[in-house]
Every structure is written in structure tokens, then in C-alpha cells.
Amino acid sequence: MAEATEEDPRTRRRGPRSNWVPLGLAAGAVALLVVAWPLVNALLPGSESVPSGDPVPVGSGGGYRASLTFPQEGWALNTGASQAGHTYRFHRGPVRLTLNSVTPATTPPPSVEELWEGMSRLVRAGEASARLGEPEAISTHDGDEGLTGTLESGSRRGAAVVYPSPDGRMAVEMTLAGRDATTADIAAVADVVRSVSFTRENS
Amino acid sequence: MNHGSEEPRTPGATDRGSVPFPRRAHRDEHGRRHTTERAVDRRREHGQRLPSLVALVLVTVLCAAGLVFLALQFAGLARVFSAEAALAVFLGAVTLAFGFWVLRRIRPVRAPDLNASLTAVAWGLTAAPAAGVLANGGLSSIWAKGLGLAFSGVWGPALTAPLNEEVLKLAGIVLVAVAFPYAVRGPVDGFVFGSLVGLGFEVSENFIYSMNAVVQAGGTGGVVPVVQTFILRVGLAGLGSHWAMSAVAGTAVGLLAAAAWRPGTRRAVGAAALVALAMALHWLVDSPLLGGVPGVVLKVAVVFLTTMAVYFTVRYAYRRRVRRALASEGEALGMRRSASVALASRHGRRRELHHVARPERPDVERRQEQVLAIAEDRAARYTP
Structure with missing residues (x-):
């Protein structure tokens, strides 16, 4: 057959390559990707400081954009663990x-009570021992209303807050806590959770 | 055409539908070369046993590790959002069952080996997505730190997934080819097993995306985010997803396996081009270009049509070789050319069986299988 003439003689002359070669390459590629990227990531610095007074965009939905403005100096964003538009991890x-x-x-979009209940379940999904306390009303400096309550788990204690946007198509949910943070540490920065702003997308 | 008058005639050899016993040894136009090749093949098969066993053990261990990793990753969400998780698993199982049936049927001539098919799907379901979670997490963070959160939020997926996920799926296809060397012997096999690895990956990824959608909806809305994810990822984008990209990359593995992993320059370049094409298609799907539903439909169409172009090319070439081998085999057995060539398709085999008395059909079917095995063996040996 014509097809037999092209490569067979060459393959026969050089002999087939051992199947160990593709096996080693495949296993090596998996090991490289699983080990190399996390290792390089761990070696790179992961935080960038966030100046106070500058609004940080934190997502959008429906017709609104949300931002957070830090009233204190000393906050930093963990860029490696954050996801633009979805999740932001800050620390001070x-x-x-x-x-x-x-x-x-x-x-229609869920009520603020339903958002609180959903957030409570998400917190439990992340940490089995975590619980949110009874919610109370809270409002941002701009007057947008939400709910806040205590966050308690086996390893940390702090506060949780949720603010729906004016049209309810998005919401900002926050937890303020820390494994090594004292009540005084949290109280010192507690007003950060009231510095959320919603602005119309086309304004 | 030889109607069997010059060959020692097997009873009923030229009767419609009947298939004589296949020859034990080939004495065709290749003559002695066949004998030499068989000796080489036997030595090669012997040399394949240990790597095959090691590959199988490696796949099993990595699949088990991947399953445990994924279970730990999503145990918390599944515990609290059990109805949502159960629906996501059910929709995944339906997708998997349907995809498995379709993708095994698209292999021309005969269905692919069942054990190899299940291994390919298992890799795609467990080891590849678990490794993908780790690798993507690492590389996404690198992009966020190096290029900024805003830029990586837009371009991160297109810069991460095509590299990590295509390589991880490709590694699985190679491992399947080493573990089951008799099942992956050419581009057609590579295409089919690649698509099965991609199918498994797609089903796992759909589950992950469903759970992420529940989180993104703030834990509200019950199963609505899961249903929306299914409609978007299976209904809208399913035709141009992981199964398609991995089928293209898998064709490259088939090309290399057919050359005993020692390709000539042309074949090596062709294989590299196919892997690059799979990555490029993945990049297109994940890129922020062409947004909205029309954009998604266009991207899916590009991926699907490209995959079909690859499929019909390798299918045409393979069917032609199998038909030629069947004609030669049938001629030596004294079969009508039309009857032997008809065995190349499922429909043709059924049609030929209908010409045989019912009690004889199981025997004839067995002989059809034997003749096909020989013909496919010859077709695979001469894969260009």
C-alpha cells in the first residue's frame, strides 16, 4: 500500500520509541503544572496597599457599580486571593x-432578609462551625440600608454585613474578622463596613 | 472481482451475508514482510506491557487523588446546598451518559474499547479537573499579581485555562494511549478518546461552575443558578466545549501513537499544530472578545465546525483504509467485494446479517468481528 511507504521504513530503521517516553512526559507535565504555578505564586509578593479615601471598585450588577472607601490607612489588598468583580480580600x-x-x-430579586439567610448558609459552607447572629439594621454613609450581625466560629469572631444595591440586582457582602484579631482590633476599623457606595453605571 | 472460483471455497463463502473464517496468516501482496512485521509487533507488544501497567496504576492513583481533592473542595457547599448539589450531579450524570453514548458511536467502523473509554472519562472527571483547580489557582494568582487585578479579571481565564487545562487533558489522553496501546492506534482513536476525556472534564467543570453560580447568587434562588448554568454551558455552549477541543488535541496523540511515538518531521509538526489549534480554540472561548449571547454562539460555531473538519478528515482517511483492507481480506476469503466492504459500517453489518438465517447470525456476527479486527489492524498499521 502506498501509505506504508512513507514512514514505516524510517520507523523500522530507528525502531519504535519506548512507551516509557510518552508516559514520563505526560506524568511530568501534570506534576509541573500542579507544582510549578503554586510554587511561583507563593514566591511572588501578594499584597498591595490601598490608600485611604480612594474608592476601590468592587463589582457591578443590574444598573449599579459598588465601591469601598477605606477611612483608615494601613489596609492592603491580597491580589492573589482576590477575583476582580467578585471577591476581594483585604487585611490590616x-x-x-x-x-x-x-x-x-x-x-424579583431577593429581600435583604433572604440575602442575609443566603450569606449565613455560605459562611457555614466555608466553615462548618461558623454562625451569623441575629441581624440588625445598618446603613452606609450614603444612606443605603442593609443588615449586620455577629460572626462567630471556632476560630474567629467578628461582624458580617450585607447591603443590597438600590435596585436589588446586586449586593455587597462583607465579613470583618481575623483569627488573631482582638475585639479592640476589630472595633478600631469597624466603620469600614459603612463606607460602601453604589453609583449608577451610566452616571 | 474474485468470486471465489480460484480459492479453496469455504461453504457459503459467497452467499449473501455470510462471512467465512478469517485466515490465520496473511499471504497477500506484502508476503514475507508481514511475517517480519508480526515478529516486530510481538516484541513491541511485550515491551509495552510494563509501561501500560504503570500508566494504568498512575491513572488510577491520580483519579482517586483527584476525586478526594474535589470532594474535599466542595464538601462544605454540598453539605449546606445539598439540593443544588444533587441537581448539579444529576444534570452532570445525564450529560455524561448522553455524551458517552454519542462520542463512542462516532468512531467509524467499531465502537472504541470500553475499558479505555471509561478510563478516559474517569481522567476527565477527576484527575484533570482537580489538577486544573490547583494549576489554574496558581497561574491566575500570578497573573493577578503581575498584571493587576483588573486586567487579570478580564483576560485571566484566556491566559490560564487554554494552557493548563489542555495540557492536563492531553496528558490523560497520552496515559490512556500508553495504558491501552491496542485501543489507541491512530488519529481516529485519538479523536474519540480525546473527546471522552474532554467530556468527563466538561461534566466536572459544569458541577464546579454550578456551585460557583450558587455562591455568586449569594446563596439565594435555590436551584435556579444551577439550572441557568446547565442551560448556558450545555444547551448554549455544549457543542463547542471541552469534548471538542480535546478531540482535536487527542487526534495529535493518535498521530504520534500510530508512529510508535517516534514521528517524522511532518507528523510531529502536524501533531504540534493540532495541540496548538486546540489551545487556540480554548483561548477563543475564554477570551473577552465577542461577548453576549451572539458572541458565544459564534465562538461555539467556530469550535464545533473546526472540530468537525478534523473529524471528517480523519474519519474519511480511516474508513478508506479499512474498506481497502476489508476488500483485500474478503477477496482472499472468496467473499463478494460489496459484502466485505459493507462490514466497514454498523449499518452494513446489520444489513449483511439480515441475509443470513436467524440461527446462524451469532456465528456470522462473531466472524464479522474477527474479519473487522484483522482489517482494522491492517488499517492501523498503515496509518499515514
Whole structure:
């Protein structure tokens, strides 16, 4: 057959390559990707400081953009562990501020109480022992209303907050806590959770 | 055409539908070369046993490790959002069952080996996505730190997934080819096993995306985010997803396996081009270019049509070789050319069986299989 003439003689002359070669290359490629990227990532510096007074965009949904403005100096963003538009992890000393921008999938959008309940379940999914306390009303410096309550788990104690955007198509959810943070540490920066702003996308 | 008058006639050899016993040894136009090749093949098969066993052990260990890793990753969400997780698993199982049936049927001539098919799907379901979570997490963070959070938020997926995920799936296809050397002997096999690895990966990724959608919806809306994810990823984008890209990359593995992993320059360049094409298609799907539903539809169309172009090219070449081998084999057995060539398709085999009395059909079917095995063996040996 014509097809037999092209490569067979060459293959026969050089002999087949041992199957160990593709096996080694495949295993090596998997090991390289799984080990190399996390290793390089661990070697790179992962934080960038966030100046106070400058609004940090933290997501959008419906017709609104959300931003957070830090009232204190000393906050830093963990860029490697954050995801633009969705999750932002800030820290200041032992205090950790985790912010999630969520976009409900249902119409009409959920009430703030339903958002609190959803956040409570998500916190439990992340840490089995974590619980949110009874929520109380809170408002941003701009007057947008939300709910806040205590966050308690086996390893940390702090506060949780949720603010729906004015049209309810998105919400900003935050937890302010830290494994090594004292009540005084958290109290010192507690007003950061009121510095969320919602602005219309086309304004 | 030889109607069997010059050959020692097997009873019923030229009767419609019947298939004589295949020859024990080939004495065709290749004559003695066949004998030499068989000796080489036997030595080669012997040399393949240990790597094959090691590959199988490695796949098993990595699949088990991947399954445990994924279970630990999503145990918390599945515990709290059990209804959502159960629905995501159910929709994944339906996708998997349907995809497995379709993708095994698209192999021309005969269905691919079942054990190799299950191994390919298992790799795609467990080891590859688990490794993908680790590798993507690392590389995404590198992009975020190096290029900034805003830029990586837009371009990160296109710069991460095509490299990590295509290589991880490709590694699985290679491991399947080493573990089951008799099942992956050419581009057609590479295409099919690649698509099966991609199918498994797609099903796992759909589950991960469903759980992420629940988180993104703030834990509200019940199963709505899961249903929306299914509609978007299977209904809208399913035709141009992981199964397709890995089928293209898998064709490269088939090309190399057919040359006993020692390709000539042309074949090596062709294989590299196919892997690069799979990565490019993945990049297109993940890039922020062409957004919105029309953009997604266009991207899916590009991926699907490219994959089909690869499929029909390798399918045409393979069927032609199998038909030629069947014609030669049938001629030596005294079969009608049309009857022997008809065995190349499932429909043709069924049609030929209908010409045989019912009690004889199991025997004839067995002989059809034997003749096909010989013909496919010859077709694989001469893969260009």
C-alpha cells in the first residue's frame, strides 16, 4: 500500500520509541503544572496597599457599580486571593475584611432578609462551625440600608454585613474578622463596613 | 472481482451475508514482510506491557487523588446546598451518559474499547479537573499579581485555562494511549478518546461552575443558578466545549501513537499544530472578545465546525483504509467485494446479517468481528 511507504521504513530503521517516553512526559507535565504555578505564586509578593479615601471598585450588577472607601490607612489588598468583580480580600494587621459582590439569579430579586439567610448558609459552607447572629439594621454613609450581625466560629469572631444595591440586582457582602484579631482590633476599623457606595453605571 | 472460483471455497463463502473464517496468516501482496512485521509487533507488544501497567496504576492513583481533592473542595457547599448539589450531579450524570453514548458511536467502523473509554472519562472527571483547580489557582494568582487585578479579571481565564487545562487533558489522553496501546492506534482513536476525556472534564467543570453560580447568587434562588448554568454551558455552549477541543488535541496523540511515538518531521509538526489549534480554540472561548449571547454562539460555531473538519478528515482517511483492507481480506476469503466492504459500517453489518438465517447470525456476527479486527489492524498499521 502506498501509505506504508512513507514512514514505516524510517520507523523500522530507528525502531519504535519506548512507551516509557510518552508516559514520563505526560506524568511530568501534570506534576509541573500542579507544582510549578503554586510554587511561583507563593514566591511572588501578594499584597498591595490601598490608600485611604480612594474608592476601590468592587463589582457591578443590574444598573449599579459598588465601591469601598477605606477611612483608615494601613489596609492592603491580597491580589492573589482576590477575583476582580467578585471577591476581594483585604487585611490590616490581624484583621481580615472579605468582600463578595453577589448577583442574585431570580426575578424579583431577593429581600435583604433572604440575602442575609443566603450569606449565613455560605459562611457555614466555608466553615462548618461558623454562625451569623441575629441581624440588625445598618446603613452606609450614603444612606443605603442593609443588615449586620455577629460572626462567630471556632476560630474567629467578628461582624458580617450585607447591603443590597438600590435596585436589588446586586449586593455587597462583607465579613470583618481575623483569627488573631482582638475585639479592640476589630472595633478600631469597624466603620469600614459603612463606607460602601453604589453609583449608577451610566452616571 | 474474485468470486471465489480460484480459492479453496469455504461453504457459503459467497452467499449473501455470510462471512467465512478469517485466515490465520496473511499471504497477500506484502508476503514475507508481514511475517517480519508480526515478529516486530510481538516484541513491541511485550515491551509495552510494563509501561501500560504503570500508566494504568498512575491513572488510577491520580483519579482517586483527584476525586478526594474535589470532594474535599466542595464538601462544605454540598453539605449546606445539598439540593443544588444533587441537581448539579444529576444534570452532570445525564450529560455524561448522553455524551458517552454519542462520542463512542462516532468512531467509524467499531465502537472504541470500553475499558479505555471509561478510563478516559474517569481522567476527565477527576484527575484533570482537580489538577486544573490547583494549576489554574496558581497561574491566575500570578497573573493577578503581575498584571493587576483588573486586567487579570478580564483576560485571566484566556491566559490560564487554554494552557493548563489542555495540557492536563492531553496528558490523560497520552496515559490512556500508553495504558491501552491496542485501543489507541491512530488519529481516529485519538479523536474519540480525546473527546471522552474532554467530556468527563466538561461534566466536572459544569458541577464546579454550578456551585460557583450558587455562591455568586449569594446563596439565594435555590436551584435556579444551577439550572441557568446547565442551560448556558450545555444547551448554549455544549457543542463547542471541552469534548471538542480535546478531540482535536487527542487526534495529535493518535498521530504520534500510530508512529510508535517516534514521528517524522511532518507528523510531529502536524501533531504540534493540532495541540496548538486546540489551545487556540480554548483561548477563543475564554477570551473577552465577542461577548453576549451572539458572541458565544459564534465562538461555539467556530469550535464545533473546526472540530468537525478534523473529524471528517480523519474519519474519511480511516474508513478508506479499512474498506481497502476489508476488500483485500474478503477477496482472499472468496467473499463478494460489496459484502466485505459493507462490514466497514454498523449499518452494513446489520444489513449483511439480515441475509443470513436467524440461527446462524451469532456465528456470522462473531466472524464479522474477527474479519473487522484483522482489517482494522491492517488499517492501523498503515496509518499515514
